[in-house]
Amino acid sequence: MESYCHPRQETLNGPGMMQVAASCAGGPKQSLTIVRPDEPSAAVPLHCLRTCLNGDPSSLHKAGCAWLRSTRSGSADSTLLRNGKCDKGYLADAEPVTLHGRHVLLLSVDGTIPPEMARPADIEERVENTSDMAVRLARAVEDSERLAEEVLQNYEQLSLLFDFTSQIAEVTEPEQIERLLMNRMARLLNVETLEVVSSRGETHVLDVADGTTTARHWRDEPDAQYTAFAEQALLTHSVTVKSANDRSYLLCPLPRLQDQHDVVVVSRPSGAPEFISGDLQMVGSLLTFGGNLINNSELHGHLRQMSIEATRALVSAIDKKDHYTSGHSERVGFMSRMTGEALGVTVDQLDHLEWSGLLHDIGKIGVAEDILNKPGKLTDVEFDQIKAHPRMGYEILKPIESLQPILAGVLHHHENADGSGYPDGLELKDTPLFARIIHVADVFDALSSTRSYRKAFSVERSIEIIQEMAGAKLDAEITATFTAALHGLRESRPEEFASMFPIALEEELV
Amino acid sequence: MSRVVVAEDDAHIRRVICLWLRRQGHEVFEASNGRVALDMVLEHEPRILVTDVNMPLMDGIELLKELTERDCSPHGIVVLTNRWDHREIGEQLAGPGMHVMPKPFSPTRLAELIDQLGSEAPEEAST
Numbered sequence: 288m289e290s291y292c293h294p295r296q297e298t299l300n301g302p303g304m305m306q307v308a309a310s311c312a313g314g315p316k317q318s319l320t321i322v323r324p325d326e327p328s329a330a331v332p333l334h335c336l337r338t339c340l341n342g343d344p345s346s347l348h349k350a351g352c353a354w355l356r357s358t359r360s361g362s363a364d365s366t367l368l369r370n371g372k373c374d375k376g377y378l379a380d381a382e383p384v385t386l387h388g389r390h391v392l393l394l395s396v397d398g399t400i401p402p403e404m405a406r407p408a409d410i411e412e413r414v415e416n417t418s419d420m421a422v423r424l425a426r427a428v429e430d431s432e433r434l435a436e437e438v439l440q441n442y443e444q445l446s447l448l449f450d451f452t453s454q455i456a457e458v459t460e461p462e463q464i465e466r467l468l469m470n471r472m473a474r475l476l477n478v479e480t481l482e483v484v485s486s487r488g489e490t491h492v493l494d495v496a497d498g499t500t501t502a503r504h505w506r507d508e509p510d511a512q513y514t515a516f517a518e519q520a521l522l523t524h525s526v527t528v529k530s531a532n533d534r535s536y537l538l539c540p541l542p543r544l545q546d547q548h549d550v551v552v553v554s555r556p557s558g559a560p561e562f563i564s565g566d567l568q569m570v571g572s573l574l575t576f577g578g579n580l581i582n583n584s585e586l587h588g589h590l591r592q593m594s595i596e597a598t599r600a601l602v603s604a605i606d607k608k609d610h611y612t613s614g615h616s617e618r619v620g621f622m623s624r625m626t627g628e629a630l631g632v633t634v635d636q637l638d639h640l641e642w643s644g645l646l647h648d649i650g651k652i653g654v655a656e657d658i659l660n661k662p663g664k665l666t667d668v669e670f671d672q673i674k675a676h677p678r679m680g681y682e683i684l685k686p687i688e689s690l691q692p693i694l695a696g697v698l699h700h701h702e703n704a705d706g707s708g709y710p711d712g713l714e715l716k717d718t719p720l721f722a723r724i725i726h727v728a729d730v731f732d733a734l735s736s737t738r739s740y741r742k743a744f745s746v747e748r749s750i751e752i753i754q755e756m757a758g759a760k761l762d763a764e765i766t767a768t769f770t771a772a773l774h775g776l777r778e779s780r781p782e783e784f785a786s787m788f789p790i791a792l793e794e795e796l797v
Numbered sequence: 798m799s800r801v802v803v804a805e806d807d808a809h810i811r812r813v814i815c816l817w818l819r820r821q822g823h824e825v826f827e828a829s830n831g832r833v834a835l836d837m838v839l840e841h842e843p844r845i846l847v848t849d850v851n852m853p854l855m856d857g858i859e860l861l862k863e864l865t866e867r868d869c870s871p872h873g874i875v876v877l878t879n880r881w882d883h884r885e886i887g888e889q890l891a892g893p894g895m896h897v898m899p900k901p902f903s904p905t906r907l908a909e910l911i912d913q914l915g916s917e918a919p920e921e922a923s924t
Binding site for chain 1 (some may be wrong): 809812815817818901902903904905906
């Protein structure tokens, strides 16, 4: 009777094991079990297989093979080799195959074969067919596992990249961006160390495990070879790979301002996968992108700082003009913000409110100094000049696009609740919120400071006066909130409070 | 280590997911559509079900509905999908032990999620 084998099915049956069933026409059904040694590094040398085939399966166990079995239809599994002990059985042939970097043993195993089937030629043919099939199958499995492995890696990298781009949008400080960039890079590249070496001599070292960074001087690095190629990398603009001290290093420029660049140095220990072209491309694009973000955020910070300083200089020039109002604008800005915060104004709006308070008197630049500092009562003409300052401030600031949100506060900070104020005589319901807040802060600060025409009132007396003004002149709700917030400040930060209102506090002791 | 049923009609993606989960030490059963998965869940009572949404014969949403009706939903359910409306699907399905991950998913995060779902205290048996 002719005997042959063909693959019937393939199932993956738990980690590291593959079962191949082969059916033999006219003969007993058999299956092959492919057993991978538990130890990935353990080789199964051919001579062990031969020994095994000659009746000593324990040599296979010594070579790291865990177990091996054969099944036959209609009977219980017969284990041929378990923990090195051999059961009954007949090992026909074997061929070692490497699967996914591991040594895999392929064995074609025969159970009890009916005497009429046991002709050597039949067995030989069957063994040849099955082992050939198994080898091909193993190679196919190997290919598909390798592809699956690549897909997994690509998935991981893709989702890390997506994560990075969505998280980077949420951080604004250059240091935060740099830390996020370093952390993501370390994970994307699966590296053991990561440092940012700067041309300014400083190194930021990332703790890959916990994501924190520490700074040190990179020239303190004891390894001269490392220092040499870090120094070299600071002079070139390309990504390079170096190896030293059993490690491979990848060095990539991180663009900084003024045509300078830092160098990000990552390393893997020997034995880890080598850096590949894809790593270089990814690092290159990630750092160009991240570097530009860091630089833009730094530039943005510089510009913001400059505009704040320029504004403060301008404001202090106004305050200097009016001898008695030193620090007045700063305090009104501060107290307006404090009140707005207590009223639940949003953070973005708080910035606008503070600026509006800071610049509310900018129009006084157009009022003559002798009027501002006149000790006695003002004439109607002189008072009209004073009353022109809110509109003048508004006109000065109006051309500045970014200051549009603060204009209403500047223009209307002298409107009274009963419509008796200036410049437009608006009633409370028509007066913008910022203007109502600034009005309270402005009146309080005027009362608690010494003026050309009177001495300062004490803090408590000033509060009493604004409370009397609430309703007719000032917004009653804002006045109450202001008073509570001011008391809160006095209790929680007494030193700051004392430095803001030194004279009014002195008056309290009198 | 958990018993997991993976329902995914794309053989390559299924292979990738299963290879990954087996490597994490889980016991994995593969299903190529919702109907096969339903039978597997009923037979093997896995702790966790990982399912695609768009599948032939029975899709992931129908599968989850069937399981809920029979009161045999696994403890943890991870829905992997490449549909653009994955957020809406997540809101629609929201419940304890239910997680929606858009494809391409992060293998590390999937492994962490399955470990977490596997180690959570089992729900009290209903009497």
